[in-house]
Amino acid sequence: MKINLILGIILLLAITVSGQTKENINTERVWRVNFLNPAVELELPTGEYSTFSSGIGIGYDGGYPDLTYGGNGWIYIISPFLDIQQKWFYNLKKRKKKNRTTENNSGNFVSFRILTRGNSIAENVSRTSKFDFAFGPTWGIQRKIGNNFHLLFDMGPQYYFDTKGNGNVWPLMLQLNLGFDL
Numbered sequence: 512m513k514i515n516l517i518l519g520i521i522l523l524l525a526i527t528v529s530g531q532t533k534e535n536i537n538t539e540r541v542w543r544v545n546f547l548n549p550a551v552e553l554e555l556p557t558g559e560y561s562t563f564s565s566g567i568g569i570g571y572d573g574g575y576p577d578l579t580y581g582g583n584g585w586i587y588i589i590s591p592f593l594d595i596q597q598k599w600f601y602n603l604k605k606r607k608k609k610n611r612t613t614e615n616n617s618g619n620f621v622s623f624r625i626l627t628r629g630n631s632i633a634e635n636v637s638r639t640s641k642f643d644f645a646f647g648p649t650w651g652i653q654r655k656i657g658n659n660f661h662l663l664f665d666m667g668p669q670y671y672f673d674t675k676g677n678g679n680v681w682p683l684m685l686q687l688n689l690g691f692d693l
Contacts, residue, residue, distance in 0.1 A: 538560065577639075578672075586636050591628070591629040622649045624684070628644075640673035640674045640675050643672065655692060
């Protein structure tokens with residue numbers, strides 16, 4: 512039921528975003544290096560108003576309630592991760608009309624994001640499995656600031672699970688990336 516709801520929302524957003532009229536605005540291929548959660552990311556155009564990004568790195572994250580136990584205070588898990596995201600930009604035309612940059616895919620978007628984390632390098636909790644996964648729809652913004660500085664923020668609900676069948680819904684997944692476009 513929860514998965515059907517998430518997929519229905521994504522379908523509705525995709526239909527809404529695909530209704531944009533054509534103009535000389537295109538998404539671009541962009542390599543990035545992020546430093547908040549150190550990673551290398553590649554964003555590839557999949558359409559005039561859409562991109563597919565994949566990032567791999569080692570980062571900080573908290574624990575999911577049904578997948579971690581023990582620990583006290585500020586919960587942390589430092590582990591390798593793979594983050595993939597299909598983005599549909601909905602305001603590129605509006606940004607262009609206001610003479611704002613759309614360079615390096617600067618715009619607002621809705622997306623479908625999948626995140627997986629591997630075996631922990633450091634943690635202050637115990638995990639039910641060495642690998643966990645999360646997916647869900649997001650809303651976000653990304654901007655090129657100055658010559659090559661990159662800012663991305665997105666948020667949305669997610670469904671998380673591990674390799675042993677534990678899982679649940681978390682109401683708000685947040686992502687903040689700062690880095691450089693190459």
